[in-house]
Amino acid sequence: MxxxxxxxGCNIVIDTxxxxxxxxxxxAYDIIAMYENGAPEEIVKSILTKxxxxxxxxxxxxxxxxxxxxxxxKEGRLFTPDTYSSMAGTLxxxxxxxxxxxxxxxxxxxxxxxxYCFASQGRFHGERALMSFxxxxxxxxxxxESSGSRHNLEVDFFGGEPLMNWDVxxxxxxxxxxxxxxxxxxxxxxxxxxxxLIDDDVIEFANKEMSNVVLSLxxxxxxxxxxxxxxxxxxxxxxxVPKFQKLVKARGNQHYYxxxxxxxxxxxxxxxxFHMADLGFTELSMEPVVCAPDDPAALTPEDIEIVKExxxxxxxxxxxxxxxxxxxxxxxxxxDLEAGPxxxxxxxxxxxxxxxxxxxxxxxxxPCHQFVGDEQFKLGxxxxxxxxxxxxxxxxxxxxxxxxxxxxxxxxxYCSGGCAANAYHASGSIRGIYKPGCELFCKRIECAIMMxxxxxxxxx
Amino acid sequence: MERIRTLNTRNLCESAKNGGCGExxxxxxxxxxxxxxxxxxxxxxxxx
Numbered sequence: 327m328x329x330x331x332x333x334x335g336c337n338i339v340i341d342t343x344x345x346x347x348x349x350x351x352x353x354a355y356d357i358i359a360m361y362e363n364g365a366p367e368e369i370v371k372s373i374l375t376k377x378x379x380x381x382x383x384x385x386x387x388x389x390x391x392x393x394x395x396x397x398x399x400k401e402g403r404l405f406t407p408d409t410y411s412s413m414a415g416t417l418x419x420x421x422x423x424x425x426x427x428x429x430x431x432x433x434x435x436x437x438x439x440x441x442y443c444f445a446s447q448g449r450f451h452g453e454r455a456l457m458s459f460x461x462x463x464x465x466x467x468x469x470x471e472s473s474g475s476r477h478n479l480e481v482d483f484f485g486g487e488p489l490m491n492w493d494v495x496x497x498x499x500x501x502x503x504x505x506x507x508x509x510x511x512x513x514x515x516x517x518x519x520x521x522x523l524i525d526d527d528v529i530e531f532a533n534k535e536m537s538n539v540v541l542s543l544x545x546x547x548x549x550x551x552x553x554x555x556x557x558x559x560x561x562x563x564x565x566x567v568p569k570f571q572k573l574v575k576a577r578g579n580q581h582y583y584x585x586x587x588x589x590x591x592x593x594x595x596x597x598x599x600f601h602m603a604d605l606g607f608t609e610l611s612m613e614p615v616v617c618a619p620d621d622p623a624a625l626t627p628e629d630i631e632i633v634k635e636x637x638x639x640x641x642x643x644x645x646x647x648x649x650x651x652x653x654x655x656x657x658x659x660x661x662d663l664e665a666g667p668x669x670x671x672x673x674x675x676x677x678x679x680x681x682x683x684x685x686x687x688x689x690x691x692x693p694c695h696q697f698v699g700d701e702q703f704k705l706g707x708x709x710x711x712x713x714x715x716x717x718x719x720x721x722x723x724x725x726x727x728x729x730x731x732x733x734x735x736x737x738x739x740y741c742s743g744g745c746a747a748n749a750y751h752a753s754g755s756i757r758g759i760y761k762p763g764c765e766l767f768c769k770r771i772e773c774a775i776m777m778x779x780x781x782x783x784x785x786x
Numbered sequence: 787m788e789r790i791r792t793l794n795t796r797n798l799c800e801s802a803k804n805g806g807c808g809e810x811x812x813x814x815x816x817x818x819x820x821x822x823x824x825x826x827x828x829x830x831x832x833x834x
Contacts (some may be wrong), residue, residue, distance in 0.1 A: 341801070343798065343799070344795075344797055344798055344799055345795045345796055345797065345798040346792060346795055346797075347792070347793045347795055348790050348791065348792050348793070349790075349791045349792075349793065350789055350790045350791070351789045351790075353789055354789035354790050387788070390788065391787075391788070391789050391790070394787045394788075394789070394790055395790075398790070398792070402797070402799060403792060406799065413802065415810065416806070417806050420806065420808075421808055422806075424808070426808070426812070427811075427812035438834045444820070453815060476808060476809060478809050478811075480811060480812055480832065514811075518819070540819075585818075611818060613818050613819075613820050613821060614821075615822075616820045642807065657818060657826065658818070658823060658826065660826040661826055662826075662828060662829075663793060663794065663795040663796065664794050664795060664796055665796065665828065665829050666796055666825060666826075666827065666828070666829060667810060667824050667825070667827045667828075667829055668796075668798075668801035668802075668804075668805025668806060668829060668831075669798045669799070669801045669804070669805055670801075670802070670804050670805045670806035670808075671806075671810055671827060671829075672798065672824050672825075675824070676812065676814050676822045676824075677812050677820060678814070681808070681812065682812040682814075694814070695819065696819075696820070739824075740823060740824065740825040741822055741823055741824070741825075741826050742790055742822060743822075744821075744822050745814070745820070745822040746822075747820075748820070748821065748822075763821060765792075767821065767823065770823075770826060771823075774825070778793060779793065780813050782793050783791070786791075
């Protein structure tokens with residue numbers, strides 16, 4: 327399976343199944359497009375006709391290029407056959423019932439009242455609640471007991487707003503640190519916060535213990551304050567930005583992300599990302615809103631087209647800023663071509679409902695944070711483990727080959743079949759697809775790869 | 787190759803031989819929380 331596209335002056339060929347990426351000139355681009363469906367003589371004739379006014383395109387030259395394409399095919403770097411279907415479920419099968427990552431909902435309550443919140447202002451369609459230390463400790467024990475031979479365990483302190491239960495977060499981290507060595511585990515903690523309650527204690531502790539912090543900021547003040555308001559209706563921008571700046575400054579080189587959501591109000595979201603950069607933040611992530619199509623915040627089909635253009639603007643601007651010596655990182659453009667994930671990971675997807683689960687303040691288990699509150703998706707609890715094994719099996723069956731729509735998609739080994747929650751909310755099935763999400767995902771990967779190609783070409 | 791430049795990439799077919807340790811980060815855990823992408827995950831294996 328081969329995907330060809332032109333972007334920012336680059337002609338790019340992706341060989342999906344080998345992971346190979348080729349930067350080609352327009353002649354090779356056309357030859358590759360014809361290669362599988364035309365005899366060499368036909369290709370030569372067609373290319374010479376198309377480029378009749380070009381002195382550098384000779385018959386001999388075209389034949390050499392065709393031979394190069396043939397060599398790449400023989401080397402398994404072009405037109406690599408799609409033979410992974412039978413392997414698609416193997417990593418999850420091999421992993422058995424291993425759980426290695428939990429999203430701990432330590433606070434089903436929030437001090438902001440953002441109308442677009444997928445978690446219904448932190449309540450996840452239920453009662454307000456805080457997780458007790460005892461429930462959190464049992465969740466960590468459940469994780470260690472369920473993680474088999476896995477060494478790295480991930481725990482995200484999530485909400486609602488986790489800082490509203492900060493003392494419990496600190497005690498849970500202390501507990502995990504006190505037992506991880508003897509259990510042969512390494513905890514990696516993430517804190518996702520709206521920033522309202524950040525103080526010096528939070529900064530010191532988070533920067534010591536959290537592998538990553540995710541800080542919610544939607545960008546420009548007028549955009550942020552439009553939806554991210556407190557219960558009196560006041561915007562939160564002026565209160566949180568100085569706190570975020572202080573935390574990030576103190577964090578040094580450790581991971582963090584400024585994480586925004588864009589909606590129908592700002593499909594031109596790069597302005598918000600660049601605003602974050604102006605505030606001194608360099609590690610940026612911005613996501614399309616997840617909500618019902620009739621929600622006023624929902625992106626329209628017209629917005630989706632604007633967003634695609636915005637992704638191109640962002641990629642070009644990032645290349646420019648890097649050259650100028652003040653680079654920014656965008657989460658979805660991070661792609662490591664040489665040391666990225668193996669084929670098993672690429673086939674098996676996000677792990678929701680199998681190796682990754684969300685825990686409610688009451689200790690119930692759900693496939694991921696986006697399913698919390700929907701009773702039909704309750705997997706079990708942290709005392710008894712997974713009792714709804716049929717539900718777990720249905721999540722286990724999600725992979726890059728589980729959806730008919732993905733069969734011929736060039737991007738399936740970059741997204742692994744996509745987000746089960748998005749698919750469910752859009753189609754009614756976790757084995758469905760969320761088409762606008764697919765379109766944006768493909769665009770992001772095209773941009774991310776274009777940036778790699780552009781830099782490689784400029785190095786020589 | 788005059789007209790084709792191939793970037794250095796991890797060979798996915800080869801990765802089938804020694805991949806699959808399962809130690810890498812859960813895809814959506816780190817920043818996005820609302821979509822799935824595996825391309826930005828780091829491989830945790832020293833010998834790839």
